[in-house]
Amino acid sequence: MSINIQFFASLRELLGKQQTSLDYSDGLDVAAVWQQASNGAPMPDNTLCAINMEYVKPDATVNDGDEVAFFPPVTGG
Amino acid sequence: MPAILLDKKFNPWDEIQRYQDEHLQSGHFGATASFVGTMRDFNINESVSHMTLEHYPAMTQHFLDNLCDRCSEKFELNDTLIVHRFGEIMPGEPIVLTVAWSAHRAQAFDACRYLMEELKARAPFWKKEVTDEGERWVHNDQ
Numbered sequence: 001m002s003i004n005i006q007f008f009a010s011l012r013e014l015l016g017k018q019q020t021s022l023d024y025s026d027g028l029d030v031a032a033v034w035q036q037a038s039n040g041a042p043m044p045d046n047t048l049c050a051i052n053m054e055y056v057k058p059d060a061t062v063n064d065g066d067e068v069a070f071f072p073p074v075t076g077g
Numbered sequence: 078m079p080a081i082l083l084d085k086k087f088n089p090w091d092e093i094q095r096y097q098d099e100h101l102q103s104g105h106f107g108a109t110a111s112f113v114g115t116m117r118d119f120n121i122n123e124s125v126s127h128m129t130l131e132h133y134p135a136m137t138q139h140f141l142d143n144l145c146d147r148c149s150e151k152f153e154l155n156d157t158l159i160v161h162r163f164g165e166i167m168p169g170e171p172i173v174l175t176v177a178w179s180a181h182r183a184q185a186f187d188a189c190r191y192l193m194e195e196l197k198a199r200a201p202f203w204k205k206e207v208t209d210e211g212e213r214w215v216h217n218d219q
Contacts, residue, residue: 006133008131008133008201008203009131009203009205009214010203010214048201050133050136050201053135053136053139053140055199069133069136071133071201071203072203072214073216073217074197074198074199074200074201074202074203074217075202075203075204075214075215075216075217076130076132076161076172076173076196076197076200076201076202076203076204077114077161077172077173077193077196077197077200077202
């Protein structure tokens with residue numbers, strides 16, 4: 001299994017990719033997922049994170065098969 | 078209490094009428110409060126020719142469906158409706174519609190505002206405007 005990672009809006013443009021995946025390993029949190037998936041690029045201030053469509057903080061634990069998403073502050077409506 | 082995501086222009090008044098005719102019982106509600114957000118042709122003192130509204134499809138639908146549920150738990154309502162565009166949008170076109178039906182006006186007004194404020198604060202959409210100077214992501218500080 002693996003972790004599916006999604007980037008949206010300005011973060012998609014910043015990293016040049018919408019989607020990637022990582023092999024799962026024990027003890028992974030959202031911040032570590034960002035670090036690996038972004039090839040070490042720093043996470044911009046105010047980045048929002050979600051696991052399986054629910055907002056989480058960067059220290060949230062990731063489980064095998066999860067979808068992790070990163071995006072900037074929202075501007076709908 | 079659905080949330081509907083559309084990639085084409087919609088008429089908010091038709092949506093209200095259609096949903097009300099199909100899902101609400103005449104005489105059971107006494108107040109209908111609605112909010113319609115439309116695209117301006119200006120922002121930060123610049124003219125805007127059009128914009129693209131990006132979203133995170135699965136999470137956006139999940140968030141808005143949950144928002145309707147939370148709203149119905151928080152207020153005394155007959156029903157709620159949210160319609161939101163995504164994709165390319167032109168000035169003057171509706172972007173969002175929120176509606177709350179209740180027995181009395183206070184609950185309808187409050188619920189309609191709650192839907193809109195929660196949506197603005199947390200629903201995963203991102204606006205990118207096109208101006209004479211090029212494209213730019215919109216920052217939500219208004």
